[in-house]
Amino acid sequence: MQIRLIDLTFSFGSGSPLFENLTHNFHGSTTTGVVGPSGTGKTTLLELIGGKRKPTRGQVMYVPDSVAPLTNRLNPRDISFINQTTPVMPGRTALQNVQVALVSHGVQHRAAERAAHDALAAVGLEGKWHREVSKLSGGEVQRVCVARSLVSPAPIVLADEPTAQLDQLSAKAVSESLTALSRAGKLVIISTHDLMLADACDSILTMGGAE
Numbered sequence: 001m002q003i004r005l006i007d008l009t010f011s012f013g014s015g016s017p018l019f020e021n022l023t024h025n026f027h028g029s030t031t032t033g034v035v036g037p038s039g040t041g042k043t044t045l046l047e048l049i050g051g052k053r054k055p056t057r058g059q060v061m062y063v064p065d066s067v068a069p070l071t072n073r074l075n076p077r078d079i080s081f082i083n084q085t086t087p088v089m090p091g092r093t094a095l096q097n098v099q100v101a102l103v104s105h106g107v108q109h110r111a112a113e114r115a116a117h118d119a120l121a122a123v124g125l126e127g128k129w130h131r132e133v134s135k136l137s138g139g140e141v142q143r144v145c146v147a148r149s150l151v152s153p154a155p156i157v158l159a160d161e162p163t164a165q166l167d168q169l170s171a172k173a174v175s176e177s178l179t180a181l182s183r184a185g186k187l188v189i190i191s192t193h194d195l196m197l198a199d200a201c202d203s204i205l206t207m208g209g210a211e
C-alpha cells in the first residue's frame with residue numbers, strides 16, 4: 001500500500017490556501033508523524049487522505065499493492081480512523097466496542113473476543129474490559145478507539161492526536177501499539193504534538209514549517 005499526495009492544495013471555501021502544492025509519498029509498513037504548529041492543517045490533511053474532504057487542487061492517490069493501478073478512489077473499509085470524534089457505543093462495554101470491528105468483518109465471536117481482549121490490554125485497559133464506555137474517562141475512551149484500530153483489518157490507519165488526552169504511560173502504550181501496526185505491514189499516519197510519539201515514527205512530515 002502507498003499513498004501519494006500530488007501537488008495537493010486545500011482551502012476552506014474561498015479563503016487562502018491552508019497548504020499548497022504538497023507532494024509526499026506514504027509507504028506501507030511505515031509510521032509517519034505529521035507535525036507542525038496548531039492550525040497548520042494536520043487534521044485537514046488526514047481528512048483529505050481519508051476521503052472526508054476533497055482537494056481544492058492536486059490529488060490524493062492510492063496504490064493498493066504492487067500489481068494494482070494507481071487510483072483516487074479508496075474503499076472506506078480500507079481506512080481505520082482514530083480521532084476525538086470516532087463514534088463509540090456508549091451503552092456497550094469496552095470489549096463489545098472493540099469486538100464489533102471484527103465481527104463486522106466476519107470474524108467468529110470467540111476469536112473476536114480474544115483479539116479484543118489482547119488489543120485492550122495492549123493499550124493498558126486490562127481490567128476495564130467489561131466497563132460501559134459511558135463510564136470510562138475521555139482518555140480511556142480514546143484508548144478503546146485505538147484498540148479498535150489495532151484489530152481492524154484495514155491496511156491504512158489514520159490517527160489524529162491519539163495521545164492528546166493521555167498520561168505518559170498510556171501514551172507510551174498507544175505509541176508502541178501504533179508502531180507495531182506498521183511493523184505488521186500497515187501504513188500508519190499520525191498527527192501529533194507529542195514529541196515522544198513523533199520520535200517513535202519512522203518518518204516525519206512537517207506542516208507549516210518546523211515545530
Ligand SMILES: Nc1ncnc2c1ncn2[C@@H]1O[C@H](COP(=O)(O)OP(=O)(O)OP(=O)(O)O)[C@@H](O)[C@H]1O
Pocket residue numbers: 012018036037038039040041042043044045191
Ligand atoms: N470547517 C472549517 N471551515 C473553515 N476553517 C476551518 C474548518 N476546519 C478547520 N478550519 C481551520 O483550518 C485550519 C487548520 O485546521 P486543522 O484542524 O487542520 O489544524 P491542525 O494543524 O490539526 O491544528 P491543531 O494542531 O490545533 O489540532 C485552522 O485554522 C482551522 O481554524
